[in-house]
Amino acid sequence: MSFSDVKLERDYLFCRALAALVRDVGVGGLDLGSTVELTHLRVQQTFEGSLSLDEGDGEVSTIFGGAGPRRLPEEEPxxxxxxxxxxxxxxxxxxxxxxxxxxxxxxxxxxxxxxxxxxxxxxxxxxxxxxxxxxxxxxxxxxxxxxxxxxxxDNADLKRMVLDVYAPLLQSRARVANQEHAPVGDLLGPDRESTHLEYKASLRTHAVSGKLYKPLETATIKTVAAFLNGELGGTLLLGVADDGSPVGLAADYATLARAGKDDRDLFTLHLANVLTQAMGAAAASNVRVTVHAVDGHDICRVHVLPSGVPVEATVTVDTKAGREKKTAFYVRVLNGTREITDETERDRYIAGRWPAGGTTS
Structure with missing residues (x-):
């Protein structure tokens, strides 16, 4: 573009040069290009002195206000x-x-x-x-x-090695799980008791006299607690003699009888109360109870699932000073139930049974 007015042309050229340095509000900061060059950083002293710790006793200050440790949120199951x-x-x-x-x-x-x-x-x-x-x-x-x-x-040798290890474990687990649903007659017979299956003639009465003796309930509590603490659980059959023959629950029913009430219902309710009072509702929730009729006798199948945490049981025992209550930790050893009294042994068992850690219920 040519200008006939020299001053106007001068002003036009000046404005074009100035426009390059005017900040565009919609774009961002002013681009100075190479006009400004960073040559050094300024360092300013703010403190002079020693960082060493003073000798002698000191006092530790924390962010807590002295009201105790912070509470962890309650964990969901x-x-x-x-x-x-x-x-x-x-x-x-x-x-x-x-x-x-x-x-x-x-x-x-x-x-x-x-x-x-x-x-x-x-x-x-x-x-x-x-x-x-x-x-x-x-x-x-x-x-x-x-x-x-x-x-x-893909690896036949690896497959065989894995099966050799897991087949016995799977069989044991499946056998015990089957005890909850199998025909109860399949669980009866001589020499059938095992680490995961036990017989008891009654819950709370003497097998011969039929008289009530409440401390007998302790035997059932111990067995159930031991099954809970076992890796696979187990099954207790009440109303069955040691030789695997059904003897029934008539004597137990008689001690719980109430007019107009079903004997089976009263028995299972009492058993649930006994287990809950001894071990707590959380532990007792792992117990499944069913009453069956076999050869004219009622027997009670008590199937126990393994607990996710160690379980202690409060039981009544006879001592020279009389009947006393105690809380103990029970496990199955071969075909019997044993109490672990040594704290070190107890901790060792718990560490092996619940390797991820567990709090006693």
């Missing part, structure tokens, strides 16, 4: 978590499938960086902090599971 997942997302996970996430969590818990996060953060912030790590742990564990599965399918 893992079975409840699986139930919620199925309900919300339409999945069909078995409670035992949680072992996949258990392995991921256990591996993360062993890492020092995760331990530091757990120690210095409340649970809400901790959950946000580990989200990425937990997701990566799930992906890693998925790869491990895939590698194991493919190795099992």
């Amino acid at each position: 893992l079975s409840k978590i699986i139930e919620d997942l199925n309900s919300r997302f339409g999945t069909n996970f078995d409670p035992r499938d949680r072992v996949f996430f258990d392995v991921v969590a256990a591996k993360l818990a062993d890492r020092p960086d995760i331990q530091l996060l757990a120690a210095h953060n409340p649970v809400e912030q901790f959950g946000l902090a580990i989200e990425k790590e937990f997701t990566q742990g799930v992906v890693d564990q998925l790869q491990v599971a895939e590698d194991i599965a493919l190795s099992y399918v």
Whole structure:
């Protein structure tokens, strides 16, 4: 463009040069290009002195106000978590499938960086902090599971080794589980008692006289507690003699009889109360009770699922000073029930039975 007015042309050229230095509000900061160059950083002293600790006793100050330790949030039962997942997302996970996430969590818990996060953060912030790590742990564990599965399918020697180890374990577990549903007659007979099956002639009466003797209930409590503390659980048959023959529950029924009430209902209700008072409702919820008629006699099948935590039982025992109550920890040893009194032995048993740790109920 040519200008006939020299001053106007001068002003036009000046404005064009100036426009390059005017900041565009919609773009951002002023681009000075190479006009300004960073040559050095300024360092300013703010403190001069020693960082060494003073000798002598000191006082440790914390962020807590002296009101006791922070309370950890109450943990949800893992079975409840699986139930919620199925309900919300339409999945069909078995409670035992949680072992996949258990392995991921256990591996993360062993890492020092995760331990530091757990120690210095409340649970809400901790959950946000580990989200990425937990997701990566799930992906890693998925790869491990895939590698194991493919190795099992493709390697005949590995498959045989795994089956040799797991076949006896699976058979034992399946046999005990079958005792809950098998025809009760299949569980009767001489020499049938085992680590996971026991007979008792009655719950609370003498086998010969038929008289009430409440401390006899202690024998049932001990056996049920021992089954709860066992890896596979077990089954107790009440109303069955030591030789495996049914003798019935008539004497027990007589001590509980009430006009207009069913003997079986009264018996099972009393048994439930006895077990709940001795071990607590949580432990007693692992017990399944069914009454059967065999050869004209009622017998009671008490099937016990293994407990997720160690179980102690409060029982009544006869002593020289009279009847006394005590709380004890019972386990099955071969075909019998034994109390573990030594604390070291008890801790050793618990560590082996519940390797992830457990709190006594």
